[in-house]
Amino acid sequence: MNDGPYFLSGSLGDYHIFPDGRVLLSGTHIMSDSIRGFEGTYELIWFTNTGYLDTTRVHRNANGPIWGFKELPDGKFICSCSCTQYEGQPVSRLFRVHADGALDTTFQTGVNWGNIFAYHPLPDGRVYAGGRYKRANAPNDTLFLARFLPDGSLDPTFAPPSITMGGLAADYGPLITWLQPWPGGHLIASGEFGSVNQMSRESIFLLDSTGAVTAAFDNFHVGIYQGQFGANASINWITSVSTDTLYICGAYIGLNDGTTNDPQQRFVSRLLVSGLGVGVENVPTHTNLQLWPNPVSGTCMVELEELPPSAVLIVRDALGRERLRQPVRSHSTTLDLHTLSDGLYFLELRTGNERLAVQRLVVQH
Structure with a gap:
């Protein structure tokens, strides 16, 4: 310079x-x-x-x-x-x-x-x-x-x-x-x-x-x-x-x-x-939520034993930004994650303004 x-x-x-x-x-x-x-x-x-x-x-x-x-x-x-x-x-x-x-x-x-x-x-x-x-x-x-x-x-x-x-x-x-x-x-x-x-x-x-x-x-x-x-x-x-x-x-x-x-x-x-206790700690856990595979390379399956009313699944990146939202219409929901880049994400289960569960999700293509 x-x-x-x-x-x-x-x-x-x-x-x-x-x-x-x-x-x-x-x-x-x-x-x-x-x-x-x-x-x-x-x-x-x-x-x-x-x-x-x-x-x-x-x-x-x-x-x-x-x-x-x-x-x-x-x-x-x-x-x-x-x-x-x-x-x-x-x-x-x-x-x-x-x-x-x-x-x-x-x-x-x-x-x-x-x-x-x-x-x-x-x-x-x-x-x-x-x-x-x-x-x-x-x-x-x-x-x-x-x-x-x-x-x-x-x-x-x-x-x-x-x-x-x-x-x-x-x-x-x-x-x-x-x-x-x-x-x-x-x-x-x-x-x-x-x-x-x-x-x-x-x-x-x-x-x-x-x-x-x-x-x-x-x-x-x-x-x-x-x-x-x-x-x-x-x-x-x-x-x-x-x-x-x-x-x-x-x-x-x-x-x-x-x-x-x-x-x-x-x-x-x-x-x-x-x-x-940083980040997503102290969030109520929906014990009947299952997610596989994890890490995921393309699509993953979310299983819910109980189906909450008007529930949605939201994928957020590490900064909390919403990257994917999908309504839950049955006990089994398939998420297509092909458009997400590799990294750490969070999967939220919500109904209305209440967050019922959150799980870490790793995307590795």
Whole structure:
């Protein structure tokens, strides 16, 4: 990127890679493109898929760094910054831009203090934001996780959790640094904290779509890592390859999941979350539901000894998205799964708004 004559990297914020290999970079950087009128510091900058400055795009500037941003389902971006102006217009610390980087003035959050580190957008335009921040119209209310409506106002159907350090003797919290979607509209939040809604939750917890904290991770403990600049007990990043396994990364030494205490765990760990009550635990089980074969390569058979009224079978992927729905009209139902890609899914049996059973389903073509 620095090999071209127009760009000199400065403080890196975040980046987004488009499907065609182009890159959108944030932070605060120096541009020297006098031909096209881009001179001085810029905070959103486009690059081609070869790494050179994209001279066909309009680069955007602010009066402070843009630290993080996330693409939304409609192609827009939600951004967090240490700035008060963007392209000469006033903005809060959490604002939204169009796909070309132009400010979207229809989104007004009023966030005027703190930092947002994590986002999770929803298909309907709402978005979760995690960090530690305040809004101008509620200066005494510190938010750690909130859900915003498409216009930037708080979603009244979501109760932001109250987060403190509790008994965790670390120096940098409380704050949330990562949001990981989970099946059924749930969300895993991590960071550095010791208590959520006055319940012991050390640096990781699971909540549902209303903001209610579940029983998952109730006996989970992270050990203190004494670093050069203070004590840490944080889980900063999460990724999952299935709903059985989480990989976590952070600054800690020692983990205790309530069953196993391993003082040698540090910095990167794998959690077998099926044993922690995460995901689809605590769902009533219809004991007469049978599914075979499993794993399945094409079609599978679902057998029900009892036939619930108006029942349907729903196949969801690991993020809870519905991929197949089929009414149940007899005790035996054949599901055609040829169109599903390989991976882990969940089969739900429902009647009305009641979920009667759920089983893991593996597709392997």
